[in-house]
Amino acid sequence: xxxxxxxxxxxxxxxxxxLGAIFALVAAGVTIVYGCVWLPNASNGQFFLLAALAAWSxxxxxxxxAAAIIGVLFMGIALSLVIEWVLVRRLYDVPERNVAYFVVTxxxxxxxSGIFAMSWGLWSDQFTLPPLVDGITMIGPFPMTNNRxxxxxxxLGVLAVLFAALRYHPYGRxxxxxxxxxxxxxxxxxNVRAIYRLSFLLGxxxxxxxxxxxxxxxxFDLTVAWTMSVTAFAIMxxxxxxxxxxxxxxxxxxxxxxxxxxxxxxxxxxTFSYLLAMLAMLLFRPSxxxxx
Amino acid sequence: xxxxHLAIALAVAALAAPFVLEGNRFLAFVFGIVMINLLWAxxxxxLYGFVGLMPLMFAGIAGIAAYAMxxxxxxxxxxxxxxTPVAAVGAAFVGVLLGLPSLRLKGFYFTLCSxxxxxxxTLAFTFFPRFTNGDTGLNQIEPPAWGGVQLAGVWFDATLxxxxxxxxxxxxxxxxxRLGQRFIAIREDDVLAEVMGIDVVRNRIIAFFIVxxxxxxxxxxxxxxxxxxxxxxxxxxxxxGIWLCVAFGGRGTIIGPIIGTVILAPIPYLLQELQAFxxxxxxxxxxxxxxxxxxxxxxxIMRRRSLRxxxxxxxxxxxxxxxxxxxxx
Numbered sequence: 181x182x183x184x185x186x187x188x189x190x191x192x193x194x195x196x197x198x199l200g201a202i203f204a205l206v207a208a209g210v211t212i213v214y215g216c217v218w219l220p221n222a223s224n225g226q227f228f229l230l231a232a233l234a235a236w237s238x239x240x241x242x243x244x245x246a247a248a249i250i251g252v253l254f255m256g257i258a259l260s261l262v263i264e265w266v267l268v269r270r271l272y273d274v275p276e277r278n279v280a281y282f283v284v285t286x287x288x289x290x291x292x293s294g295i296f297a298m299s300w301g302l303w304s305d306q307f308t309l310p311p312l313v314d315g316i317t318m319i320g321p322f323p324m325t326n327n328r329x330x331x332x333x334x335x336l337g338v339l340a341v342l343f344a345a346l347r348y349h350p351y352g353r354x355x356x357x358x359x360x361x362x363x364x365x366x367x368x369x370x371n372v373r374a375i376y377r378l379s380f381l382l383g384x385x386x387x388x389x390x391x392x393x394x395x396x397x398x399x400f401d402l403t404v405a406w407t408m409s410v411t412a413f414a415i416m417x418x419x420x421x422x423x424x425x426x427x428x429x430x431x432x433x434x435x436x437x438x439x440x441x442x443x444x445x446x447x448x449x450x451t452f453s454y455l456l457a458m459l460a461m462l463l464f465r466p467s468x469x470x471x472x
Numbered sequence: 473x474x475x476x477h478l479a480i481a482l483a484v485a486a487l488a489a490p491f492v493l494e495g496n497r498f499l500a501f502v503f504g505i506v507m508i509n510l511l512w513a514x515x516x517x518x519l520y521g522f523v524g525l526m527p528l529m530f531a532g533i534a535g536i537a538a539y540a541m542x543x544x545x546x547x548x549x550x551x552x553x554x555x556t557p558v559a560a561v562g563a564a565f566v567g568v569l570l571g572l573p574s575l576r577l578k579g580f581y582f583t584l585c586s587x588x589x590x591x592x593x594t595l596a597f598t599f600f601p602r603f604t605n606g607d608t609g610l611n612q613i614e615p616p617a618w619g620g621v622q623l624a625g626v627w628f629d630a631t632l633x634x635x636x637x638x639x640x641x642x643x644x645x646x647x648x649x650r651l652g653q654r655f656i657a658i659r660e661d662d663v664l665a666e667v668m669g670i671d672v673v674r675n676r677i678i679a680f681f682i683v684x685x686x687x688x689x690x691x692x693x694x695x696x697x698x699x700x701x702x703x704x705x706x707x708x709x710x711x712x713g714i715w716l717c718v719a720f721g722g723r724g725t726i727i728g729p730i731i732g733t734v735i736l737a738p739i740p741y742l743l744q745e746l747q748a749f750x751x752x753x754x755x756x757x758x759x760x761x762x763x764x765x766x767x768x769x770x771x772x773i774m775r776r777r778s779l780r781x782x783x784x785x786x787x788x789x790x791x792x793x794x795x796x797x798x799x800x801x
Contacts, residue, residue, distance in 0.1 A: 220580060248591070270763050277582040279526070280762050286712060287758030294751030303750075410591065448595065455592050462585045463573040 190322040192439045196464060198328055198397050200435020201335035202390050206408060207415035207427035208342060211387035212325065215359045215422025216379040218278045219268060222285040225409030226292035227384060228391035231256055232298045232400055235392045236307045236423075245312045249392050256388035260381050263288075268380055272373055293405065301402055308399040309392075329398045339428060355379055359422055406450055414454035418461045420468025429470065479644070483637045489509065490629030493712050496753065500629050502741045507632040509737035511639040512731035513717040515686020518643055521724035522652060523657035523679045525578065528586040528711045529570065530594030533684045534691030535706030537563035540693040543603045543612055543702070552616030552696060560688035567684030568677060569773050577675045578662065590708045595702035605735055609702025628697060635693060639686060644726045646682065659724075709751075713740075716754060721763045722770025731769050 210224050215258040221227070229254050238248035267284055271277040300307075312326035318324075357365040358375045366372045391408075394400065415434055419426025434454060443448040461468060486507065493500040512534070519527050544555035574585040584721045597604045604610065615623050615629075623631060646652050654675050657665040662672050695701045713736070721732025736757070743750045764771050 220584070246638030266744075267763065278691055282580055282583060283762045284759050287755040287762070290709070290712070290751045290758065292755075294748040294755065297748040297751070363507070401766075415542065417584070444749060448599070451714065452595055452599075455588055455595070459585065459588050459592065462581060462588065466577065466581050 181211040187322065188443065190319075192436075192443060194324055194328065194332075196432075196436035196439035198332050198335070198435070199438050200432035201332055201339065202394050202397075203337050203411055203435045203438075204413060204428045204431025205339060205393070206387050206390040206422050207391065207412045207419065207431045208339065209383040210412045211416045211419070211424060211427045212346075212355075212379050212386075213383035214278075214416060216355055217268070217272075217281075217376045219281040220278055220285070220413070220416075220421075221383070221387075222282055222409060223292060223415070224291040224387050224412050225405035225407065226289050226296075227256075227387045227404065228394070228408045229296065229400075230259075230292065231388035231391035232297065232309075232404075233307065233394035235309055235395055236300075239309055245310050245396065248309070249389075250374065253385060253390060254386055255372075257381060260384040262342060263384075264377055264380050269373070269377070272376055284466055288313060289405075289409070293402075294404075298403055305400055307395065307401055309395045312396055328397050331393050335390075335393055338386070342386070343424065343428075351375075351378060407447070410451055410458075411454055412467070414458040416468075417458045417466075420470040423468065423470040426468055426470030478727070479641075486633045486637050487630065490633060493629070494626045497625075500626065502698055502738050504551060504632045505741060506733060507629075507636040508690050509695065509714065509717060510636040510691075510730060511686060511735045512690040513684050513721070513733045513737075514636075514640045514643040514713045514726070515690070516714050517723060517726075518646065518655070518686070518722040519679055520718055521728070522647060522655040524660060525533065525676070525679075526583045526586065526715065527571070527680075527683065528583060528708060528715070529567070529590040529705040530687050530714055531708070531710035532590045533563050533567040533570075533686040534694065534710075535593060535597060535701070535703070536566055537688030538691035538695035538701050538706065539610075541605050542610055542695055544606045545614065552614075552692075556616075556689065556692040559692055560685055561649045563688035563691070564681050564684035567687070568681050571684075572677065575673055575680065582607070590711055594703050594707045602800045604703065606704065607703060609700060609705070610695075611700040613699045613701065615696050615699070618748075626746050631722060632693060635689070639689075640726065640730065643686075646716065647726065651678065652676070652744045659796070683798075698791045712752075712758065713754065714738075716758055716761065718768075719766075720757060720768055722768030725770050728768050728770040735769075 206224060206228060210426055212222050234252045234255060235245070235248040238251055239245055243251065268281075269290075271284075272281055274309065281415065311325065312330050313326045315326040316323050317326055317329060346356060354365065354370045354375055356378075357368070357370055359371055362372055365375075393405070394408075411434060415427055415430045419428075419430035434450075437453065438447060438450040441447070441453070490500060491505055493503055512530070516527065516530055537556075540559035540562060541552070544550045544559060544616045545552055548555075550558075570589050574582055574589070577585055592632050598607055613708070615625065615628060618627075647655075654665070654670050657668070657670055658672050658675060666672050669748060691706065694705070698705075717732035717736050718729045719732070721730065722728025736754075739753065740747075740750050743753075761768065768776065
């Protein structure tokens, strides 16, 4: 193998890892909210983009990237609380609420994309965040920017914490109890509505974080919202709605798919293949690969 | 008989409007667009309002028919009046084929599946430009000719009125046949319907075929009326817009989609300068319809009316009945 092909291989590997970790993160956020609240958040891509754009604005106002990320996370939590208060909690007791939620979030998608087109869309068409850390590390013979290493570490770290928290923390256990059986959880003294709110907040915050990590690693434009929505939904459906493990595994697979496809075709081809994978899954095995 | 009088009045109004609006080309054009949307909305209402499925690939099917119609007229030299039925039936078959596996699904999974199919179709329109010319779109689509003369101006508008009126009447007729009654039974409880001997999947396929025909015919008329189509003409926002007309007006009634379309369909054209604002507005309406008034405007009016009737003391209505009886004598 020549040096050039090795270099391509290495960059594909690192892109696949970073994209896979971010996909897994966002899909985990979507799938937690769907599994628990039964809310399929079609506007997850807009949440993702909103966080990235807000961080871009704060960085433009002179904040450091780290400060901007923390600031946006707090704003994101506040926004999720508002959305939960105004929209989400109205349907907590409706039995077939996933269709209604889906339609509501489609409406939210339209509102947010309209707002983006009227604001950030007028200011610029390509956005980048300044790196968290400078410098380049050589991994063997291959260079990788420290910034992307940190992004990857944060993404994997958050996923690990999420996994552990869902398994061992009392809130995580209560959340999984509501996942599995709402009535039984309520009988055992779990405050179901509080758990709904918590998981909506948690899921949305993870999506916001994913958007900012993506913005740190790559430059982006407004179309990333649509791509991310499709990707996250495809991961959720293929991995099994409500399964965090499924989101992790399929997210990684999709990340590598995207990295490999991007070498010789447009990234849209990857999106196309996600759509087809989701379609096949919906038609033949709607419960997904890792169903609970 | 009130309903029949209203139907006749609306039909007459729809047929007369092109001649009233003849002086103002812009308003007449918007009216024509409303008529096409009316056809679409009454078609979607058959599936969403009466069978209870939300088909978000509706615009995609319209797009297939529109591109097929343009290809047939341009490349095979067919007339619009031959190409449209062929393209429509073809697109309806494609629609059923695409929808066939998803018909076993219901609720959220059906809706998501239809959204995925719609996205695949939009991408296909963009990336297989042989018949679609990709994102640039096809322009200068010839209007249909009638007896050697191209339809134009008020006569094209009037043609669209006729198509829309026929579409609405057909939908109203279907709903009260045995087929329509089976649709409603499936919507109310598909398991119970199955137990009572209704073949749920078969009836859903029939409904899907009819609805795809509505979408396809509307798509062909849209292409020749506007004269320009691109993948964006038939994307998911178009499907959502038509769905909103149905849901906002009142699903599962014949008058509901008419109300919804007349109010909502002109908005994109009246707010042409403010495309992004239009998106925000329709997003807000989607949320309001879903959360606040799921029965739509028509349902809301009906509810208020029945509340008022219930609130009024019964003696008043009895007295009214007596006096009106007395008047009749």
